[in-house]
Amino acid sequence: MCGIAGIVAAPGRPAPSTELGRRMIDVIRHRGPDDHGLHCDEQAVLGMRRLSIVDVAGGHQPAYAAEGQVCLVFNGEIYNFRELRRGFEKQGARFDTRGEAEVILHAYLRHGADAIAMLDGMFAIAIRDQRSNELLLARDRFGEKPLYYAHGPWGLLFGSELKSLLQSPDCPREIDPAALSAYLAYGYVPCPLSIFAGVGKLPPAHLLRFREGRIELRRYWRPSLAVRTPLDEDAAGERLAWLLDRAVSSRLVSDVPFGAFLSGGLDSSTVVALMTRHLSQPVKTFSIGFREAAFNELADARRVARHLGTEHHELVVEPDAVELLERLVWHFDEPFADSSAVPTFLVSQLARRHVKMALTGDGGDELFGGYDRYRRLLAMERLGPLRGPAGVAMRIAGAALPDPLGGRLQRIGERLRLPFRQRYLSGVALMRADTAAALNARAGGHGHYDLPAIDDPGADLGAGDSALDRAVAMDLQSYLPDDILVKLDRMAMANSLEGRSPFLEPELATFALSLPERLRVSGADTKVLLRRVASRWLPPQAVDKPKQGFAVPLAEWFRGPLRPLVADTLASRAFRERGLCDPAAAQALLDDHLAGRANRDQALWQVTCLELWARRFLDTTAQEEVPCCCA
Structure with missing residues (x-):
């Protein structure tokens, strides 16, 4: 387990500085306090921080092959590396270490980028091949390990965490309006977006090739929902x-x-x-x-x-x-x-x-x-053509009843009349669309939350109807x-x-x-x-046991230990002038919650996390971790 980072300069651009490479890996020291390493050549710097889990003594990175012309850093674990190694040894290969990096390199030398599909594991991999003057990035099938990248006329930045990229003055820092809208709806920024326009996340099960200043993305694996087991x-x-x-x-x-x-x-x-x-x-x-x-x-x-x-x-x-x-x-x-x-x-x-x-x-x-929302969705789908009339009836009934029942019926009624993708995503969202729209200052209080950032890949994966x-x-x-x-x-x-x-x-x-x-x-x-x-x-x-989730007492915290923080945050000049959230809409949420008119804990958590993030990453530099005093 490690953290990786690096930069490859575009053709004709100056070589990246070793100092920049050091900063990029030092800021993610928590990912790998046991060891570190840095590769430098005339066009690239690749670095890593290591948490030693397998081959503690011999697993140092960067790792090299082809007389030093191919360099690898990677984050994660390859669970089938021993089986792969035995197969290569039967073909005459010799290995000097007991770790995974040498096996990945050997697979790459034999199979090129197709080697990635041979790996069972969680990983983010960077391979610098000086023979072809290119960089290959790869991410595991389900996205267990993160990998950010930014591409511009200056070259390519990559890292396990966004804070590594932010060490470079070339890293974009303009907030992406689509990412902000998605965050206000879901509580996270969906891939391939990041909060900054111009910085992306490599999607799961994808490869990125950077050569001659250009990038090419390719999917190397996809789950299938088209095949049904024949077993009873x-x-x-x-x-x-x-x-x-x-x-x-x-x-x-x-x-x-x-x-x-x-x-x-x-x-x-x-x-x-x-x-x-x-x-x-x-x-x-x-x-x-x-x-x-x-x-x-x-x-x-x-x-x-x-x-x-x-x-x-x-x-x-x-x-x-x-x-x-x-x-x-x-x-x-x-x-x-x-x-x-x-x-x-x-x-x-x-x-x-x-x-x-x-x-x-x-x-x-x-x-x-396992999610309860799957049960609720299937119950809605069973209504079939009656969804429209049922939705109207629920909205009428909800308007006539007091909260919380009235509000819940209205929300169900609204969902019933939506197309499938929005119907499902509205059940995933942490915040109601009208609340998110009112909060989104960059949308002028009229944000639209039909989120194209999360597509329906059902047809692509063979989900059928x-x-x-x-x-x-x-x-x-x-x-x-x-x-x-x-x-x-x-x-x-x-x-x-x-x-x-x-x-x-x-x-x-x-x-x-x-x-x-x-x-x-x-x-x-x-x-x-x-x-x-x-x-x-x-x-x-x-x-x-019914599914409970890993929840925390947010509602109580916002009336207790978090109350001063959120009150001071909403009253601060920085929050009012930042222009991410509408101050009046945010204050209304807090007033409702404190008065007991409605539980606004999740929306308040989203607003608070957003403003604390802005203070940490927009107002200051991401250089070192904030100390924590926890029981």
């Missing part, structure tokens, strides 16, 4: 159990201590149960809770830990919400408002006291149909890589901890997507086949 339910269960076990065991490759996050829910509990089958010592598990009972899952996690015999570590936290929020803003680089980042950071902080790597249950909801598959396709394209996996990567890396997600093993993921709808979502039941299989290893309470 019993055979599918056996196949799933085998794939789950193999995926977890493949993610246990490590030369350092490791453990797992454990919420007590189905996904993380399944991962831990399978870990126990492959380890001779108890699995180290980690859970975080809050004093507010509605947000505390420690009892559920404790029950699973006892059942599986893990070495369990837990902590009830009362974080300094203000200082913690400022630290999180620095690590995310872009405005990011998924509040579950708070417990993710805290459980990563707890785990890092004991281990350097932890397995997680991320990806299970998208692949096996299936509403579930089309929704899953959109989540695989945006919500999973741009929210869920961003949160895991940044919060784990903020603590110099590696997080691994077994559910995203390619063959397991492909099989999950091939399951018929009834084995994923059926009536009120979600993750149907996964629950059935997991019941072999888990207590009934864990298998049947």
Whole structure:
């Protein structure tokens, strides 16, 4: 696990400075405090920071091949590198290290860019080939590891985090209006956008080739929703159990201590149960809770830990919400408002006291149909031609009833009359379109939130007419890589901890997507086949536990520890003059929340995160992390 960064000058431009390369990797030291390295030639600088997990002694980067003419830096883990290495050795290859970098380089020398599709892992890779004077960038299939880039007449910048690119005076710094609109709706900036126009994120499963001053993007893999497994339910269960076990065991490759996050829910509990089958010592598990009972899952996690015999570590936290929020803003680089980042950071902080790597249950909801919004969407779709009349009736009824029921009926009525893509995305959005439009100062209070930044890739992935598959396709394209996996990567890396997600093993993921709808979502039941299989290893309470999410008590915080911060923020001259959010609309949200007229916690969190981000990245330079004082 590492962080990478670099710059390649365009033809005829001066060579990048070594000092710039050092700044680009020093600012992401948290991603790799164990080691660092820098490659310099007449046209490029490539750098890395290393968190040593595999081949601790011999895994230094940059790595070289072809008599030093090919250089590689990469972030992540390649889980099948040993199998690839054995295959190459049978063909006569010789290796000097026990790590992954040399295997990737050897695959590249034999297969060129096609080597990337051979890799099972989470990765962001940069290969500088001086023989052809080009740079190849690659990102893993699901977007577990981040990779930003910016291209201009001066050349190409790239890095694991946006703050690396911002060390260069050439990096664009103009806010992208489409990115701002998307953030106000969803709480994150969807790929391929970044908050700055002119800076992009390399999409998952894509390659970028930079040569002669030009870039070329190509997709090397795509999930398929067109193929259905021919197996009956019993055979599918056996196949799933085998794939789950193999995926977890493949993610246990490590030369350092490791453990797992454990919420007590189905996904993380399944991962831990399978870990126990492959380890001779108890699995180290980690859970975080809050004093507010509605947000505390420690009892559920404790029950699973006892059942599986893990070495369990837990902590009830009362974080300094203000200082913690400022630290999180620095690590995310872009405005990011998924509040579950708070417990993710805290459980990563707890785990890092004991281990350097932890397995997680991320990806299970998208692949096996775990979100409640999938159930709600399918219920809407069953209305068919009646959606229009039902929508009108609900809006009329909602207008006649008091909140919160009236408002909820009106929102459902509005969704029913929308085209499919907007109907689904409106259920994903954190903020109502009218609220987001009123807040968006750059749209003059009349923003339009039919977000083209998140397309419907259903046809491209073979989803057909299936509403579930089309929704899953959109989540695989945006919500999973741009929210869920961003949160895991940044919060784990903020603590110099590696997080691994077994559910995203390619063959397991492909099989999950091939399951018929009834084995994923059926009536009120979600993750149907996964629950059935997991019941072999888990207590009934864990298998049947409703999805709770990794939530925090935002509503209470905005009436308590966060109240002074948000009040001072909205009253500040900088906020009023910045022109990102409409001050009157923001103040109305706070007034409603404090008066108890409506719960505006999520919208207030988004506004607060946006303004703190602007202070950190627009008003100052991103040079070093803000200290944090957390329990």
